[in-house]
Amino acid sequence: MKALKIGGITLLALLGIGLILSLIAPKEMLVERSAVIAAPREVVFKQISTFEKRDAWSPWMKLDPNMKLERTGEDGTVGAISKWEGNDQVGKGQEELKSITPNERVESKLAFIEPWESQADTWLQLADAEGGTKVTWGIKSPMPMPMNIMALFMDMDAMMGKDFEKGLADLKVIAEKEAASAPAADFNVMKVDMPTRWFIALRETVTMEQIASKYAENLPKVYEAVTKKGVAMDGMPCGLYYVWDEAGKKTDMAFAIPVKAKVEIPGFLTIELPAGSVLAVDYYGPYEGVGAAHGAIDAYARENGLKAGAPAVEQYITDPEKEPDPKKWLTKVMYPLE
Incomplete structure (x- = not known):
């Protein structure tokens, strides 16, 4: 009985610690990265507004070149959906285009299915900048309790930010090359x-x-x-x-x-x-x-x-x-x- 009592106290203590941690942990994840591309807005927008163009600079396509893709709707328009299923590094999920402002902004809704279920809002924003067009790539996702405790021990900004930086670097190469190759x-x-x-x-x-x-x-x-x-x-x-x-x-x-x-x-x-x-x-x-x-x-x-x-x-x-x-x-x- 004494062991059970001690075990019960320990369990309550752990639950209490977990509750405290979940209360102080962030309730959402927000990651943003930016790059300046030496190309006009319209050239950059062409590379971010369709799933087909994004494939060329997506960091996750490189993680699994054999990823299965399924597209529905008219690519580059609101309501178009891209579903993916790949290896353990990319998992399974879908992205839907939710809002498109020509030469300015593209917003999407992400639904992750594997390795765990979650949802996120993501966007690509264009703005004029010295030397070209500034592209900001962002993602925001709710982190419900108690799963948000992970954010105290994992640097989500560094993890996802690294992928965003790789993608933006490849986007920069592609857009600048297109801008310089007008017929x-x-x-x-x-x-x-x-x-x-x-x-x-x-x-x-x-x-x-x-x-x-x-x-x-x-x-x-x-x-x-x-x-x-x-x-x-x-x-x-x-x-x-x-x-x-x-x-x-x-x-x-x-x-x-x-x-x-x-x-x-x-x-x-x-x-x-x-x-x-x-x-x-x-x-x-x-x-x-x-x-x-x-x-x-x-x-x-x-x-x-x-x-x-x-x-x-x-x-x-x-x-x-x-x-x-x-x-x-x-x-x-x-x-x-x-």
């Missing part, structure tokens, strides 16, 4: 003869995420040096791209001011681009979409048996401080022909 037919690619051009510049290798901030840092320095020297400018500021390392996510580039004559300024480079033919495109739109103009020149060169060289020149004709509408910003993109 030449969408742009008027021109072959133009250019005279010798000179630039005063600062050149360095930067990560792609640093490009916008480096423009803001370096172009004012170059402009100040040119004006102090009393050198006549020959147009609006430029970016000269010598190497674009997609795999390494970095670029060798120069932040440059065109000048009318060759001149040396201590601490700065003098760059001379010889006279010759270039392929040129006038691109109108926000800076994050200019990759499509580069893709158009590349496609035109391939179609016509031409070889574009380096550096690629972006000249920013429109001053954003004077023209607030990004759709009216003109960027001239030029590649020298070898």
Whole structure:
């Protein structure tokens, strides 16, 4: 009897501890991760608004390439459902598209069946950001008592966040590649003869995420040096791209001011681009979409048996401080022909 009494007291104590833990444990799980993608909203939205497109960047598809999928309804519309059944890492469940705001937000309802039953709301939100489109991927799920005790001992944010980060990284690669591969037919690619051009510049290798901030840092320095020297400018500021390392996510580039004559300024480079033919495109739109103009020149060169060289020149004709509408910003993109 004494043993039973002790056992009963222990059980009550454990139940009491469990009750206390469940009361202080979180009642819902919320995980969010974000990434900035160098592509227009419409390009990114295309990759997040249908189950078919999501398959290409879903981290869970990689966990089980043999996952069984069943789709009902019209993909990319409210009410479409994707059911999955896979290995122990992905389990079994379904996702239903609940709300779609073009080029802005997609909301879904998740129903997990195996390895345990639960439900969750998930969303993909797009927003304008420096350098492109910001994508936020989130999930929220209720955690009923006493199952919520697990949240005190498991870092759900780190566990799910890691998968979200992998998915967003793959989405970034896919969307940026599509943004840069617009067919030449969408742009008027021109072959133009250019005279010798000179630039005063600062050149360095930067990560792609640093490009916008480096423009803001370096172009004012170059402009100040040119004006102090009393050198006549020959147009609006430029970016000269010598190497674009997609795999390494970095670029060798120069932040440059065109000048009318060759001149040396201590601490700065003098760059001379010889006279010759270039392929040129006038691109109108926000800076994050200019990759499509580069893709158009590349496609035109391939179609016509031409070889574009380096550096690629972006000249920013429109001053954003004077023209607030990004759709009216003109960027001239030029590649020298070898």
